[in-house]
Amino acid sequence: MPKSRAAPRLLDVAEAAGVSLATASRSLSGQSGVSEAVAQRVRGVAQSLGYVANVHARTLAGGLTSMIGLIVHEIDDPYFSEIASGVVHAATSHQRLVQISHSGRDPEQELRQIRALIASRVDAIIIAGSGYTDPTAQQESRLLLARYADSGGRVAVIGRHELAVDAVLPANKEAGAAIAEHLISLGHRRIAIAAGTEGLTTVEDRLTGLADGFGQAHPPVTATAVRSDFTREGGRLAAEQIISDHPEVTAIIALNDAMAIGVLAALRSHRIAVPDQMSVVGFDDVSVAEALAPSLTTVRLPMATMGQLALEMTLKPPAAEPRRKATSHQLMVRDSTAAPRSLGEETPLLRDNERNV
């Protein structure tokens, strides 16, 4: 039985190839100053020995790690996995590796993850997902990140305008306004909102956008928000409450698609037809949204692109002022919205398939 043997070191490669440590190092890192013949031989020896350089030693000795840390709220939420996918693809094409951690929407846990990423000296840290409206919740994170940036680390966030770092800003307000206009133009005036947990900036921004959009309606809109978790189950619970407490409502706005899916499920179990008896809209356009039945009217935010943009920001040297990159949004009108029933068949069906905003 083979004894547990340490992994081969660069020194082992050098000896086996009959060259010095420095020559071996140069050969493998593809630097100039080595004859091609020697370099070739060293590479061959390294391969046959199964040599893989120790990143820790390499990092300690000098350079960067080529590692990017990504912190998301929930790994198994499509919103974040699509962002992650964008980050990973972009990173791969820049020969960077991504280390993904998740915070479970808990500032404490997020702090711990930031600490771990800093400890492992990743070249950059990307934090995706809503910030917290409570400033004390991230006092220490902010400090840590500032110090990290100060000592050369790069930081970018997605959707957290409250941190003074490079940021990709999802068009949450604009998306809210677009949805409000869509429902108003269909004739809805009594609307309920399945809103996510308090304290998340994303939730508040989307609500603000909706309020802006509603403000212009004649006759005016009556909108009621019901708070719940920012998840499918949260959507289901919110819908139950809306159904029982607000029977006059003709449309439900869920503040993300996950909640919208929960809303649809609740309506189905109550045999409330969508869109005939109730219109439903979401936010994000996660990829399953169009595959639902009825397919979900929602606002598309380009998650993968957002991830890619964030990654690319971290590759550039820091700017004097933090960069802000706004994203596009696109209202996707599908089968879950229609004119309210009371307006009946005499109203022409206002439906365009994809309206660019």
Add this chain to the structure above:
Amino acid sequence: MPKSRAAPRLLDVAEAAGVSLATASRSLSGQSGVSEAVAQRVRGVAQSLGYVANVHARTLAGGLTSMIGLIVHEIDDPYFSEIASGVVHAATSHQRLVQISHSGRDPEQELRQIRALIASRVDAIIIAGSGYTDPTAQQESRLLLARYADSGGRVAVIGRHELAVDAVLPANKEAGAAIAEHLISLGHRRIAIAAGTEGLTTVEDRLTGLADGFGQAHPPVTATAVRSDFTREGGRLAAEQIISDHPEVTAIIALNDAMAIGVLAALRSHRIAVPDQMSVVGFDDVSVAEALAPSLTTVRLPMATMGQLALEMTLKPPAAEPRRKATSHQLMVRDSTAAPRSLGEETPLLRDNERNV
């Protein structure tokens, strides 16, 4: 403006606290042999300096990294994100961090990721997702992993029986048999299979299970497999082909839920009613499956648990023989399956809500 300053080192902490390097190290790592008073003071200084230990130096000097590497095929596929979620949660409760990489179902890319994980000296590597039936595709990965294990690294795989390492084995065959029996008992005999790409062991195992289940039917089953990508779009394409080439079919089996969602979309666009005109089933029971309309009949594989089990295997010392851990499966009968129309209303509706297998 603060100059770009290097991060504080343990030496800085030690000096600021007026102790030696060794004492500082001991204080922070909570070792015995330091007076509590001194330890306290050192910890205080470390905190106020925002000191975070450099993992690379620490790793190089001795110990483990407390990092686990996880390789998945597709980060934004719910099957994998649910597995990842299981791994991450279990890891967190064991104070481990997880680094997630993705291979895009490409053996080359997978090899590169394995190399990177080994280079960063993660304590363990978990590879999730189907293996490749072509043995040459992973010749080198196998070699690398063997060497890594030999030098003390831990390896566990999810769903790759072809590697001689600790493995969590999804009940793919049994799941296939359960689905076959379900459709047979409903009376289906002309069945199409939307199968994933060739060369994936998961696909072949599920097909084998289906064939086993079909073998016992009287009258016999006619089953046709259509190959396509193992994704939603692949499911859609397969369904289109099935609709045009095999109009006699009364049920479509998709080899995973992603494909099933694509199949449902294709059927909807052809106005083929599910389950009245066509039954549809999937595999996996990703969390959105029950939220679809009609809700999807599928076989539940406990993805999060699988991830958790794999993580725990890597925490144990290696066994003489590779461990094999089989998982449960559970047929989830929902609204996408029914008796074929030709049997009409005279057949009693065999439907139980959750049948344990």
Add this chain to the structure above:
DNA sequence: TTGAAAGCGCTAACAA
């Protein structure tokens, strides 16, 4: 209980 010092594996500056 504390400190001094020898590495861990690698890179890069300096010599030859």
Add this chain to the structure above:
DNA sequence: TTGTTAGCGCTTTCAA
């Protein structure tokens, strides 16, 4: 073109 050597920041003997 090649080799020698001084660290990188930490842990861990070994001495005091």
